[in-house]
Every structure is written in C-alpha cells, then in structure tokens.
Amino acid sequence: xxxxxxxxxxxxxxxxxxxxxxxxxxxxxxxxxxxxxxxxxxxxxxxxxxxxxxxxxxxxxxxxxxxxxxxxxxxxxxxxxxxxxxxxxxxxxxxxxxxxxxxxxxxxxxxxxxxxxxxxxxxxxxxxxxxxxxxxxxxxxxxxxxxxxxxxxxxxxxxxxxxxxxxxxxxxxxxxxxxxxxxxxxxxxxxxxxxxxxxxxxxxxxxxxxxxxxxxxxxxxxxxxxxxxxxxxxxxxxxxxxxxxxxxxxxxxxxxxxxxxxxxxxxxxxxxxxxxxxxxxxxxxxxxxxxxxxxxxxxxxxxxxxxxxxxxxxxxxxxxxxxxxxxxxxxxxxxxxxxxxxxxxxxxxxxxxxxxxxxxxxxxxxxxxxxxxxxxx
Amino acid sequence: xxxxxxxxxxxxxxxxxxxxxxxxxxxxxxxxxxxxxxxxxxxxxxxxxxxxxxxxxxxxxxxxxxxxxxxxxxxxxxxxxxxxxxxxxxxxxxxxxxxxxxxxxxxxxxxxxxxxxxxxxxxxxxxxxxxxxxxxxxxxxxxxxxxxxxxxxxxxxxxxxxxxxxxxxxxxxxxxxxxxxxxxxxxxxxxxxxxxxxxxxxxxxxxxxxxxxxxxxxxxxxxxxxxxxxxxxxxxxxxxxxxxxxxxxxxxxxxxxxxxxxxxxxxxxxxxxx
Numbered sequence: 001x002x003x004x005x006x007x008x009x010x011x012x013x014x015x016x017x018x019x020x021x022x023x024x025x026x027x028x029x030x031x032x033x034x035x036x037x038x039x040x041x042x043x044x045x046x047x048x049x050x051x052x053x054x055x056x057x058x059x060x061x062x063x064x065x066x067x068x069x070x071x072x073x074x075x076x077x078x079x080x081x082x083x084x085x086x087x088x089x090x091x092x093x094x095x096x097x098x099x100x101x102x103x104x105x106x107x108x109x110x111x112x113x114x115x116x117x118x119x120x121x122x123x124x125x126x127x128x129x130x131x132x133x134x135x136x137x138x139x140x141x142x143x144x145x146x147x148x149x150x151x152x153x154x155x156x157x158x159x160x161x162x163x164x165x166x167x168x169x170x171x172x173x174x175x176x177x178x179x180x181x182x183x184x185x186x187x188x189x190x191x192x193x194x195x196x197x198x199x200x201x202x203x204x205x206x207x208x209x210x211x212x213x214x215x216x217x218x219x220x221x222x223x224x225x226x227x228x229x230x231x232x233x234x235x236x237x238x239x240x241x242x243x244x245x246x247x248x249x250x251x252x253x254x255x256x257x258x259x260x261x262x263x264x265x266x267x268x269x270x271x272x273x274x275x276x277x278x279x280x281x282x283x284x285x286x287x288x289x290x291x292x293x294x295x296x297x298x299x300x301x302x303x304x305x306x307x308x309x310x311x312x313x314x315x316x317x318x319x320x321x322x323x324x325x326x327x328x329x330x331x332x333x334x335x336x337x338x339x340x341x342x343x344x345x346x347x348x349x350x351x352x353x354x355x356x357x358x359x360x361x362x363x364x365x366x367x368x369x370x371x372x373x374x375x376x377x
Numbered sequence: 378x379x380x381x382x383x384x385x386x387x388x389x390x391x392x393x394x395x396x397x398x399x400x401x402x403x404x405x406x407x408x409x410x411x412x413x414x415x416x417x418x419x420x421x422x423x424x425x426x427x428x429x430x431x432x433x434x435x436x437x438x439x440x441x442x443x444x445x446x447x448x449x450x451x452x453x454x455x456x457x458x459x460x461x462x463x464x465x466x467x468x469x470x471x472x473x474x475x476x477x478x479x480x481x482x483x484x485x486x487x488x489x490x491x492x493x494x495x496x497x498x499x500x501x502x503x504x505x506x507x508x509x510x511x512x513x514x515x516x517x518x519x520x521x522x523x524x525x526x527x528x529x530x531x532x533x534x535x536x537x538x539x540x541x542x543x544x545x546x547x548x549x550x551x552x553x554x555x556x557x558x559x560x561x562x563x564x565x566x567x568x569x570x571x572x573x574x575x576x577x578x579x580x581x582x583x584x585x586x587x588x589x590x591x592x593x594x595x596x597x598x599x600x601x602x603x604x605x606x607x608x609x610x611x612x613x614x615x616x617x618x619x620x621x622x623x624x625x626x627x628x629x630x631x632x633x634x635x636x637x638x639x640x641x642x643x644x645x646x647x648x649x650x651x
Contacts, residue, residue, distance in 0.1 A: 304579035309612050347471050
C-alpha cells in the first residue's frame, strides 16, 4: 500500500478530536438504512491478481512499475510521466479542471486508487483492463505523445530500462515487436497502479459503530449526512458497496459539450473504442485464457442510446482530496457537487432514463451535513 | 390551419424530395419522428446548422416539436419540405409534469393553431388519468378539430383513455410506452389508429440484427412502426446522425419493403391518414 499511511494517521487522530459521542446522537436508522450502511464495507476489499496481466501482483513488477510511473522517458518529448498528472501528493490526481499533457485534454484527471475493483477504466470505460487503460495516455498526442516505436527505442537505448525489461520479462527487448514491448510496459505500469489503495477511513470506523455498536466519537453533522446518503439522497443506489460505486456509467444532467462545440460522447464512444481495441481483455495481448475472458462483463455489453453522454460513477473513497469533480472538472468543490444533486435539472435527463435522479432540494444545513459525511470517506 | 391543407403540395413534392447531399442519396431515407428543438438547442444549433445536421443524417422528414414552439417554427421556415411541425404544449422543457394542470397551455395551443401550420400536437407527457384533465380533454378536441395526430409520451392506460374519449384519434405512441413488443402489439391490435414510435429504444436490434420478438411485431404491423432519435438535450443533436446510421444497420436486416415502411413510408401514412 502506497502513500496513504500519513492520511490514515491524520484521519485516526481527527477521529479522536471530534466532540460528541454517537451514543448521544438523535439520528436513528431504519433497518434498510442499516443494511445499506453495512454494505459499504468492510474495507479494504480483498482482490485477486488481474488474470489478463501476468505481472499483476509481482513484487518485481510493482517496484519497476512505480519507477516507470515516474519516468518521463516514456513520453514522446521526454518531459512527461504518468505522475505528471497523477501526482501522489494530490491523491494521484492533479487538482486541475482538465488534465494537461502536451496540451489540455477534454476530461478531468481521475484519481488513481483501488483500481483492482474496477470493471472498466476511464471516464468512458474505454478499457476493460488497467494495462490497456495505461496505454492510452502514452499514445495520446495531447498527453504523453509517445508511440510504440518511441517507447521501444527508449527501452532499448537506455541501459537501465533495457536491463530491467530483460530481467523482468525474460526477453531481450531488441527481439520484441514495439507493440509487444509497449503492452508489457503498460502491464508493468498497471501492476504498480493496482497497489494504490485508500486505507480504512473515518467512515469505516463510523460504519462499525452504527452497525455493530462499536465505540466511536463523531459529530452530528456526519451522522446526519450519512443518513441523507443512504436515505433521502439515495446516493447509495449508484455509489454503493465498499468502494462507493456501482462501476457503471450514468447521465447526471451535466452538459457535455467540448470546447470545439462537438460532444464528448462519454460511454457511447467508450464502448465503441473498447469493442474495436486490440488491447481488450479478450484480445491477443491479454494473458487471460479466452474461455475466461469471454465471460467477462465487457464481452456482453450492448451499445444503447442512453450511453450517449454517460460518464463513470466514480468511487467516493478519498473524495474530499480529489477535487475538482465530474468528467470535465466543472464542479470545484464537494459543496458544488451536493448542490448539483440538490437542484439537478431533470429536464436534461430523459423522462424514462435516469429516473433515480430528482432534485433533493436540500437545506443549507443538509448540504453541510452531506459534505461532512463525504469528507469521512 | 392543418398541415395537410397547407402542405399537400409540399408533401407531394417531398415524395421525391432529396436532401440534396450525396451522402443522403447513398443511404436509406429516414423519417425521424422524434426530434425536439428547444430553446437551449437553437441557441447552440441555429436553424441553418440544425437543418444541416438533419440533412447529413439523410432524413426525408423530421417531425419536430420544441419548448417553446418558436424553435419548431424557425426550423419549419428554414426547410418546409423536411420539417413536419408538431405543436408542443410547453413553454420550456420544465413543464412536462405540470402542464396538464395549467389551463393557459390550452389557450396557448389554440392561439398557435390559429396562426401556424402543424401536423400534430406533442410530444406531450401524460400518464394514466392525466387524460381526464380539462387540459388533455381540450388537447384531444383540438386534435380532432384540426385533424392532427397526438404524439403521446404515455403509458398504456393513458392511450386507452385517449381512444375512449376519441376513438377516431390518431396517436403516435412515443417510445411505444417503453413496453415490450408483445404489449405494443396488443395495443396496435386494439387500436387501428395507433402508431408506434421507437425513439430512444435500443432493444429492437443488436449489432444490426433485429431480435425475433421485434421482427414479429414489425411483420404483423408493417405500416404502423416508425423510428426517432429524441433530441431531449442539445447534446443529442449530433446524435441524430449516429442514430440514423444505427437505424439503417438494423433496417438492412429486414425485407426491403418492410424496411422502407419503417424508415419513412409509415410516417407518410400517419400524415395522410384521416
């Protein structure tokens, strides 16, 4: 587990500073609310290695993957690394409205954490493996602007990269095709990224307290916020489970025009790209046996009209540290996010589409409560 | 003024109408019967740009309604042979769940009908006994008076009630109520003046292959089914072209005559039915 130890200590310390005891709270939970709260844990969730990536879980791959993640030599101009946008000190995001590689891109940088729990990757789910998703920023001319040939040249021509490749992959990079070499590099990058996990949070303590009667100190606003989250707010319907996401894609009524007047097609384009991609889980570059790969969910997905303009339901773990929010980073704060759902414009949603979403019409106090709860995640 | 009276000649001309683009001629012409052009759409896609999108999609007809109706009128003025104007009872899109309780909507419809040309009233949202409200009863009466079809985003109960009050109504059932094909077939059997709009439905085909239950419906009612995009937000306007391509893919899986019916001929049938 990387980088989260300090956050964990801070959260634990804050937990002891908070004033009123849960036992004194006036908030009560129904049986269904308690069941929902229970469903948001335990945390962390045990995971298995990625069957499509033979380096998944390998200590050597993880170590080299972390180095490569910070290595600018993988970019076309040698000046950008994965960490340029996924900055560890910013929870593996960049704090910007939209990512900027060689130039500004169309979407917000997704914070990297708990990725082994994902079924699809990216705001549009254009990849069904983490290693395939890792290829896209390498090749995108607006991001790292490399090519398979550039990456192969760098690995071959830098002695340390060449030695590591040969040691870990067991193949002289000179005898690899650029495509194979790039895919292997992406798999090594993925092996590292899988290890980025958020630690148990203040919410996890609260969950135990609410559902099992464990002892905890917290404040009323957080508990009221939790009740809104699993109750009237219906947030748990999409942000469900221990990772606070259903892993799917939805239209939440935000505009999705691009700067050039075209439309970010979101999940629609993501599905089209995934189906065409040579790097998908059932493709030739995957290490997963085809019988197993053909049973993965992406193999059965169907393109639907509703997918136009849908975007990922992000995990809410660690959400207070990953501003700004939404696929295009247009909501700057958690207050903005809660206000969006409080006043959501249902006229932008199809009458028979996202029927879950209705304006919550929250009071200022309720907005504060919900934000206070989100900050515990 | 009724659509048929004013545009009889236009319709006849439209039978041989070409969108004027090489792209359109290469494709199966389509009548998209579910287009909205509301205030936020016309701000982003002014009429000329919007018409260009419809032409790029290879549309022969576009049934257009908007909130407010000004959008429809602007498009109709720009391309009267392409646009089939349908009168929506909303000033802004935000009225879809309240309009049936607002008597001023009826007055507004009367005023518009006296002034402009329309083929139908809708797409309106009405469920169950919403149909019993004075406003909906007034709408049904206006449709009868002006010989207009009703484009109803409704459940089956509301459709039953419309025909109970006016058995001679012509109703285009938006999204066919999101019912399964068997339920749609039941309704089409019951009401000979009911037409089915498949807008925003993806279940009739996958990868260009029409599913067996939908195929059975199409074969039983070859003259009653139509297609549509439903541009309910401005961002959906660029989807008209994508939707048209998707539609052509699955239409190609049907016999030519049936495909042409669903593609555009049934839209003409609805307009000509009296």
